[in-house]
Amino acid sequence: MVTQRSEPELNKREAHIKPRDIKEIAQEVDEQSGRMLWYLWGHRNAKLYELKKISGETSDMKVLIRIRDMINPAARCLLGKPIMVFERSAIDYHTGEHILYSWWLNEEATSH
Numbered sequence: 001m002v003t004q005r006s007e008p009e010l011n012k013r014e015a016h017i018k019p020r021d022i023k024e025i026a027q028e029v030d031e032q033s034g035r036m037l038w039y040l041w042g043h044r045n046a047k048l049y050e051l052k053k054i055s056g057e058t059s060d061m062k063v064l065i066r067i068r069d070m071i072n073p074a075a076r077c078l079l080g081k082p083i084m085v086f087e088r089s090a091i092d093y094h095t096g097e098h099i100l101y102s103w104w105l106n107e108e109a110t111s112h
Contacts, residue, residue: 017041017083017105025083028074032056033066040084044092045102067103075106082106 022041026034032055039054040046046054052063067084075083085106090099 016107021079021083024078025071025074028078029070033071036063036066037071037083040103040105044094045087045090045099045104047102051103 019041022037026037029037035054035056036046036051039050043050048060048063051057051067052060055063055066057063057066071084072082075081083106084103086101086103087099088101090102090104091097092099
């Protein structure tokens, strides 16, 4: 008989992405991008408007381009995977909250 676990698994961000990973990627990108990474590290997820505010960008499109062209390429070089991912629907296992349409640290990104 197979039993299902009713308790959530360990937050994979805590298990895989380390502060040194954020630090290394932040050193490879500009200051605004680094602020976005540290914000995600501290808050686990963020809406696009939050990333726009924390980065000081003037439009949502500029934030998206920054993620696509600066942050995730730097993460691919250092971690082998993009570090920021968009999720339409996800559970924050730390709070139990159901979060819609937010950016998250990629749970599959791991340190080498």
